[in-house]
Amino acid sequence: MKQPSKFVRFLLPIIIVSLFIAVFVFLLETKPTTAKKDVEEKIWFVESQKIKIQPHQPIVKLIGQVISRENIEISSTIDADVVKRWVSVGDRVNKNQILLNLDQTKFKLMVSQHQAELNEIKALIKEEKQQYVTNKRLLEKERSLLTISNNAVVRAKTLEKSEMASSSQLDDAKRASLNQQIAIAQRQAAIDTNPIRLQQLEAKFQTVASKLALAKDDLSHTKILSPINGIVTQISLDQAEHVRQGSSLVSLYNHKQLELIALIPEKYLANIAAGMQQHKSLQGWVTLNKKKHAVTLRRRSGVIQAKSAGSYLYFSFDKENSNILLGQTLVVHLALPALNNTIAIPTDAIYGTTSIFVIENQRLKRVPIEWLGETLGANGQLYYLIRSSALASGDIILTSKFANAMDGLKVTIRND
Template identity: 30%
Template sequence: MDHKPLLTRVLIPLGILIFASVIAATLVISRPSATIRDSEEKSWIVSVVPAKPAAISPQITIYGKVESPFMTRLTAAIGADVEDVAIREGEHVQKGQKLIQLADSDYQLQLKQRNAELAEIKAQIRSELDRHKSDEQALEHEKTLLDLARKELDRARSLHRDNLSTQSHIDEAEQIVVKQQLAVNIRALSVNDHGARLAQLKARATKAEALRDLAALDVKRSSIKAPFTGKVTSVRVSPGDRTKVGDILVELYDHSTLEIRAQIPTQYENTLQQALASDTAITGFALLSQQTITVTLDRISGKIIQGSGGLDGLFRINDANKQLQVGRTLELRLSLPSISNAIALPREAIYGSDRIYRLAEERMSALSVERVGEMQMEDGNNYVIVKSSDIKAGDNIITTQLPNAIDGLLVKVAENTQ
């Protein structure tokens, strides 16, 4: 058996492998050594603004809804058919303007009846006064006749004593005296009873006047008029409808009493209440269709509405604006009382809600601040108002938001902010 080819097949690959290993080892040994360099700390480019503590009136933004304390529902005071509806929803109306006319024919007839009853009683009063005057005159005549009858009786008795007259003559004279005395008594009673009769008639007249006025009021109530200048929000009836007493006819509100109800953030409640107590005006503004509406805090609600997070402020609208409607939501910017040693910073300077960074020896130094409000600068940008006893005038406050901001981070101020 020939072992030479087998030996050749084994030795040649083995030799190649050994040669490759020697070459690889030589390359590894002869490679140049790497130069070890110290890593440099990276600095981050930031912008800064100098701190300028001053007395600043911070602003807060709240959201409110337009409402009116005079939201009126005009109801039917009488039962009648609707004759005419002179207004539509959304229309502006003036005080005293007729809105709806109810049929008043039944009430006009009733008014005529009441006027007739009153006229009748007044005629009875005039008749009673004339009667009383006549009774007083008649009483004097009756008394005169009574005196004459008594004198005639005395003469009859005197003649009877002288036997010049009969007893029947005396009896007749006595009868005349009794009758005349009765006539005087009846007439005197009539005169004395005048006051009671007149009082009764006057009481009936007063009652008749009240019924007449009530009938006239019903006629007047048939014409539904605007109690104030305002805007109609709802019309509930149409011509031909039959109304009952208490049915709602029209809803409207007084445009001159519009105000804005807005929930006050809890942290500002004491500030605003103290301002109201000291008669310090809290003013603000809202934008509506590119128009500025100025408002003033008028009062704070006396209760917390269920489901709300705090007290509501009621703001008086200083500008008459017919574009405002009840229910519209507005964004209000209020100016709070001035705060001393406050600093206005761009929003970018604020990290979280109460942290800023000051530049100290080219590194970021964290500071905790009290956020007291906001304000809008002349350039239209909103700034955050903060307070901190650790900030001195001239301190450079970093206004660049860095995602890796940390106390002690190396930074470099951009050239355009130095």
Template identity: 35%
Template sequence: MNTFQNLRQKHSWFLPVIILAVAALIIFALVVSKPKPPKKETKEKEWLVSSIILKETQAQPQVELLARVESPFDSTLSAAITADVMQVPVREGISVKMGDLLVQLDAREIELTLAQRQADINELDALIDAEKLRFKTDQDSLVEEKRLLEIAEQALARQAKLKASNLVAQERYDSAESSRAQQALSVNARKLNIADHPNRLKQLQAKKVRALTLLKDAEIDAERAQIRAPFDGIVTSVKVAPGERIQMGQALVSLYDRKNMELRAQVPDKYLALISDALQQGINIQATALSHQSEIPLQLLRLSGQASLSNGGVDALFRPASEEHNLILNKALRLRIDMPALTNVFTLPVSAIYGTNRIYRIEEGRLQSLNIEVLGKQLLSLSTNSANEETLQDRVIIRSKHLGDGDKVTTTQLPNAISGLKVKERS
């Protein structure tokens, strides 16, 4: 009995093990015999893009710059005399015509000087007339004095004969000789006066020229008492008022010539050589200024003769194609320059460019990356944005030996664009 109980206790753990093993077999059989769900095919995602068909063409690069309006005839008129201000009939901002009165100065002091200069000339005219009369008188007197000299010489000869015969006293002879000598001196003095006449006349004429110069200077000062517009223009500032005492050189009025307006814009270095070559070849470069929602046609005049000290750039100067414009001095405007046309190129929207020089061509529904050469931009037309503001739609001018007519290029910016990416074109 005890032996049976010992044996039972020794092999009591077999039963649980057997039960667990059977359960594991059953579970394994259920898992293996479980029906498998049908596999779903994984479909590659297609990205929806817009595209453009390329066509080789001729395109004109355009550059948009910031320009400032200026005038080479931006003048500040100053006083040429010291005087009191009598009238100032103009105000800032008004348009004036050439010759219009801007400032009237008191001319009374100048008129007194003018009268004095005229009196000096009248006096010299009288002296010149007197010298000419004196010359004529000297010529007439010389004839008579020569005759008197002959008479004195004849009298001396008679006295000499009488003296030789001891028929006359020595005193009579000396008196006759003295009379002849005095008459000879008179003739010589008259000849000297006649010979010196041209010198005296030249001296008087030189004084008259000097007096005429002073008179002309006084007349100019009298004219300067009226400050008039030197050209058709617009007054930018008036610096004096009636009653002020102004000094020579003091600024009075500033104005600029509306018919000689220019726009100055700094040209990027990459376009500088192209513009310089075009000017040397006589190619007419056009531009457009955008002012007050209107476009003003411009023409390139020249390049600046020096580089800017601040940034080293070179300025280009443009003038309006017509005198009918609304340009205002010192106003900043957007400027669009039409560069010389390029051939055998393609144009794309800006959205087609990835980075600075990469596009994606669509081949058999997949993207292919291509590096291209960007030659410039083309600013085609004005469009209105959501804020009702007009903006320029840009197109990029490109060139690549790997592109040809009929190629399709995506114009959609994809964040994960890569060669081989599958895409679908929008209809």
């Protein structure tokens, strides 16, 4: 059988492929087509609010820490051993209540020693005063004896001239007179130096009295008393431990003098200063265990903190609360003086911090705003406080939060 030529074998596959392509193109060209439909624009259901421009009171949210105006650390003024510990951390104590007892032994001995020295000096002073009176009285007698001695000398001289007395008798009379003069001089010197001796004794008395007072003071410091009504926060030493002078013993604070300290940015300080000048104090609140507790701004620091560009505010709690503890961190909401031409909006109405959407003719329109913080609504809820020259009372704003919000988006109001 005759085989096909090489040319035919080469051309046949090409013809077959070309035939398939032509059929495919024909089928595409003859494919039935469907008429295109117009796409209907989607309408989004949203919530809205009609705004009102009026004065609102801004609420500033701050982070505060509970401190005490009376926060005391008691240190030891003596070296001694702890004999008894009467309280524990967390205990409430009253003023002058015993907290610790330190060993009194050596301090009692020092008090006894100095008391004995003082008693001795008192006796010496009393003796010196009595001796002064005695010397004054004896001086008169010594002078009388001198007169007698002098008269004896005169008689002895007369008798010697009349050869009725010997010269030795005259010498004895003169010697007695001289001895009496010496006795008078010594007595007078004792009287004259009496004030000096008294001054010396009184100086010693004061020195020992001071030592006694210090010893008694040290003895009193062996009984560690609470200087305030408060709560014990730390006890540094336990029973039988040795205490050195200056060592910390007990720390406690007055739970009725609690304050809240919070740092506020510098931009709010002028408004706060104006508010305090008008109202003397500003009000706020903290939330603890889902309950609000009123606080009052009492004073502010006169210093700007360089690292934080702010200043510290000090709040007092309007009512005592046993659940508020020293060192606790609380969020403070401070109500500032009202700002005019402001708008309160729900928190979901703001996009970022610089814009909201107004609804005009069922279309969204982005409007730039100035965010001023928060404010408290009539229902007790927090709202964002804004200001914008592009808004007017009666404008309707978007209050729904959804990702598709953009200029020109068609919406319909759900709450109409």
